[in-house]
Each structure stands twice: as structure tokens, then as C-alpha cells.
Amino acid sequence: MSGSTMKFTTRPGGQLTGQIRVTGDKSISHRSIMLGALADGVTIVEGFLEGEDNLATLNAFRALGVQIDGPVNGRVEIQGVGIDGLQAPSADINLGNSGTSMRLLTGLFAAQRFDTTLTGDKSLVTRPMRRVTDPLTKMGASFTTTDSGTPPVKIHGQQRLCGIDYDMPVASAQVKSSLLLAGLYANGQTCVIEPAPTRDHTERMLKGFGYDVQVSGSKVCLLGGGRLTATNIDVPGDISSATFFIVGACIAKGSQLTIKHVGINPTRVGVINILRLMGADITVENEIEVGGEPVADIYVKYAKLRGINIPEDQVPLAIDEFPAIFVAAACAEGQTILTGAKELRVKESDRIQAMADGLSTLGIDAQPTDDGIILQGGQLGGGVVNSYGDHRIAMSFAMAGLCADNEIEILDCENVNTSFPGFAALANQAGLKLNVKDN
Numbered sequence: 010m011s012g013s014t015m016k017f018t019t020r021p022g023g024q025l026t027g028q029i030r031v032t033g034d035k036s037i038s039h040r041s042i043m044l045g046a047l048a049d050g051v052t053i054v055e056g057f058l059e060g061e062d063n064l065a066t067l068n069a070f071r072a073l074g075v076q077i078d079g080p081v082n083g084r085v086e087i088q089g090v091g092i093d094g095l096q097a098p099s100a101d102i103n104l105g106n107s108g109t110s111m112r113l114l115t116g117l118f119a120a121q122r123f124d125t126t127l128t129g130d131k132s133l134v135t136r137p138m139r140r141v142t143d144p145l146t147k148m149g150a151s152f153t154t155t156d157s158g159t160p161p162v163k164i165h166g167q168q169r170l171c172g173i174d175y176d177m178p179v180a181s182a183q184v185k186s187s188l189l190l191a192g193l194y195a196n197g198q199t200c201v202i203e204p205a206p207t208r209d210h211t212e213r214m215l216k217g218f219g220y221d222v223q224v225s226g227s228k229v230c231l232l233g234g235g236r237l238t239a240t241n242i243d244v245p246g247d248i249s250s251a252t253f254f255i256v257g258a259c260i261a262k263g264s265q266l267t268i269k270h271v272g273i274n275p276t277r278v279g280v281i282n283i284l285r286l287m288g289a290d291i292t293v294e295n296e297i298e299v300g301g302e303p304v305a306d307i308y309v310k311y312a313k314l315r316g317i318n319i320p321e322d323q324v325p326l327a328i329d330e331f332p333a334i335f336v337a338a339a340c341a342e343g344q345t346i347l348t349g350a351k352e353l354r355v356k357e358s359d360r361i362q363a364m365a366d367g368l369s370t371l372g373i374d375a376q377p378t379d380d381g382i383i384l385q386g387g388q389l390g391g392g393v394v395n396s397y398g399d400h401r402i403a404m405s406f407a408m409a410g411l412c413a414d415n416e417i418e419i420l421d422c423e424n425v426n427t428s429f430p431g432f433a434a435l436a437n438q439a440g441l442k443l444n445v446k447d448n
């Protein structure tokens with residue numbers, strides 16, 4: 010989407026070995042800035058992901074008058090301004106490629122005394138916003154978007170919000186979090202009911218900041234009008250970034266790889282569950298709890314994979330991992346079928362189409378369906394594939410190089426920096442034969 014000139018080229022073969030650490034969790038890093046900014050006191054974050062998406066969130070709060078020092082080697086110090094301390098920005102806020110910043114901040118800023126306009130890059134301005142603006146409007150918020158409900162989003166401040174009970178039509182942590190952040194300011198109770206479990210980092214972190222959040226089954230509620238108390242946050246490695254290496258080690262003969270200190274929140278481990286169903290050899294070791302989030306080392310050994318019907322209940326738990334899972338399925342024996350994953354069509358790119366296009370170019374029978382894909386495992390060949398400016402598509406095809414019998418050229422890879430700065434160097438260190446060209 011960005012039309013960048015950065016290209017990845019993989020030479021065939023190789024294996025992933027040794028011990029690595031991946032960068033910090035993107036979802037947790039976003040939330041650490043948001044809640045740290047609203048808290049009373051100073052919040053220190055360690056392990057913060059210095060990717061462009063998280064820097065977009067950080068800069069948005071600077072634009073709203075919050076003093077934030079860093080990041081320096083993953084350390085960020087946030088001088089919280091208190092729940093009512095944000096100030097009007099002097100210009101529109103550009104959130105780049107970051108859907109999470111866009112959705113969550115729309116909820117939070119809808120409750121402020123001032124107007125804000127949120128915009129973003131070529132991809133972000135195509136992403137659906139009604140999923141948040143509709144329920145937020147029911148709470149009393151007021152917005153202007155494009156006619157198709159996409160950004161730029163003009164948020165009209167000075168509205169009085171009221172808590173609602175909202176039955177979410179899509180399983181989305183971004184929608185849930187957006188409403189909960191608005192709910193901090195609403196009169197009465199805000200409750201969100203999920204059709205299926207989604208990542209619960211907002212709920213966990215709110216509790217870490219001393220805010221009372223009631224969770225019972227699929228319903229999450231909080232009462233507006235409370236305050237947040239600053240706390241320190243240690244961000245674990247991002248399982249969504251670890252996924253590229255987990256898949257790489259699963260598909261490359263001779264691989265034995267340990268990924269240290271990865272977040273294994275049960276709402277994020279769908280990729281491990283799915284790959285294990287395919288026959289993967291994955292061990293989760295040294296589990297500990299860090300700041301309310303479970304963390305562990307993940308050990309992966311090459312194993313022959315087989316195609317499966319992916320259980321639909323795993324879809325929200327692996328929502329960002331499907332591009333890499335499709336590469337695993339392409340290297341597996343037999344057919345893999347995914348259904349119930351229409352959401353993949355409205356991510357940073359249409360991930361069903363982007364992966365089907367690229368895998369077909371590499372000689373794999375990949376049939377996109379309305380809400381998923383049907384893939385026949387086979388021998389991956391070489392060719393030129395387009396990542397469509399989508400970081401996860403780019404990194405997934407990079408790992409495909411391990412199983413391909415020829416060179417793969419991947420176009421438009423600049424946005425890898427949105428979620429995984431340093432990916433190429435780390436991948437080479439682990440054994441992938443990856444070359445980066447930027448001209």
C-alpha cells in the first residue's frame with residue numbers, strides 16, 4: 010500500500026537455530042502509553058516496542074500535552090496527566106499504518122473536552138471505523154468520517170457519554186478496548202459482550218493501574234468516573250512477531266530454535282494450538298507471570314506438518330498469525346481449510362487475497378473463499394510476490410524462503426518497521442538467507 014521501494018530477497022534453504030528474543034508486544038506497548046498518559050504519577054515502561062505503530066500512539070499523546078521521555082532501548086517514562094489532563098492538539102494527528110491506535114484513540118478521544126482529527130496512511134484510511142463509531146455514538150459521542158465510514162475521523166469533543174451494554178457483532182479487541190476507554194469517562198456502567206474471546210490486554214492493564222474491571226464469562230464491565238494509578242510495565246516479547254520464527258522453525262528441516270520471554274496470554278496462543286494440530290513440535294518452557302501477563306520461552310523443532318481444518322474457535326486467538334500459518338500450510342502434506350476468518354480481509358491488507366496471490370505465484374494451489382482459504386500443501390517455488398505494504402505478509406513470505414526451491418523476491422516491505430524493527434537482521438542471525446534492498 011505504501012508503494013515503498015524496500016524489497017526482501019530470500020535464497021532457498023537454511024534452518025533456524027539458536028536462541029533469540031523478539032521485540033516487545035505491540036498491543037501491550039500501545040496500551041502502556043495510553044494508560045500511562047491518563048494515570049496519576051509516573052509510569053516507566055521497559056521492553057516497549059519501538060515500531061512505527063507504537064511511536065504513532067506515543068506521538069499522539071505528546072501532541073495532547075503529555076511529557077514522554079524515550080524510547081531509549083525500550084525504556085519509556087510517561088509523566089501521567091491524570092484522567093482529565095489531556096489537552097487539545099494543535100493539528101490533525103497522523104497515526105500512520107496503525108489500526109490499533111486509530112480504533113482505541115477514537116474511543117478515548119471521543120470523551121475529551123476538545124475536538125481531534127485522526128488520520129493515517131493509504132492503508133489506514135481504507136479501514137472500517139463504523140465498528141467503533143456506531144457503538145460510541147450510542148454512548149453519546151459524535152464523529153464525522155468519510156461517507157464510507159473510514160478515516161479521517163473528526164471527533165467532536167464536549168459530549169456527555171453514557172455507559173451502554175454492547176453486544177459486539179464481530180470478535181474484536183480493538184472495538185472492546187475502544188468502548189472500555191470511552192467508558193472510563195461515561196456516566197454509569199459500560200459493558201461489552203464478546204461473541205468469542207479476544208485479546209484481553211486492556212482489561213488486564215486497567216486492573217494493573219488499579220481500575221476495577223468486572224469480567225464474567227464473555228462480558229466485561231467497568232464503571233466510569235474512576236482514576237488510574239501509575240505503575241511500571243515490563244512488556245513481554247510479541248507472540249505475533251515470534252510467529253514468523255515459530256513457523257520458520259516448523260518448516261525448515263534441521264531447525265531447533267528457542268524464542269525467549271514471549272507473551273503467552275491465552276487469548277493470543279491460537280498459533281501454537283493450530284500448529285500443534287498440524288503436527289508441530291513446540292514446547293512452552295519456563296512459564297512465569299510478569300505484570301499480570303503470562304510469559305514463557307518457546308522451543309520449536311522441525312517436524313513434518315499435515316493439513317487440517319482450522320477450528321473456528323481458534324480464529325480470534327490467532328487473528329494476526331494467519332499469513333504465517335498459510336505458509337506453514339503450504340509446506341504441509343495435504344489440504345488446509347480456514348473458515349470464519351472474514352476479518353482478515355480488512356486488516357492492513359486483504360490478507361486472504363494477498364496470501365492467495367503470493368502463494369499461487371510460488372506454485373501452491375491456494376483458493377481464496379469469502380471468509381477463508383483452501384490450500385493444498387506442495388513444493389514452494391520461487392518468484393516475485395507483493396506484500397501490498399503489509400508487514401505480516403512480507404515477513405511470512407520471507408520465512409517461505411526456507412522451504413522454497415528458488416529465490417523469492419518480496420516487494421513493498423518498508424512497513425515491516427511498523428511492528429518488527431530489526432526483523433531482517435534477527436532472521437539472518439537465526440539462519441534465514443534474507444537480503445534487504447532499499448533503492
Ligand code: S3P
Pocket residue numbers: 035036037109180181182183184186207208328329352
Ligand atoms: C489488536 C487487535 C486485533 C489485531 C490487531 C491488534 C489490539 O484487531 O488484529 O493487530 O491490539 O487490540 P481486531 O481487534 O480488530 O481483530
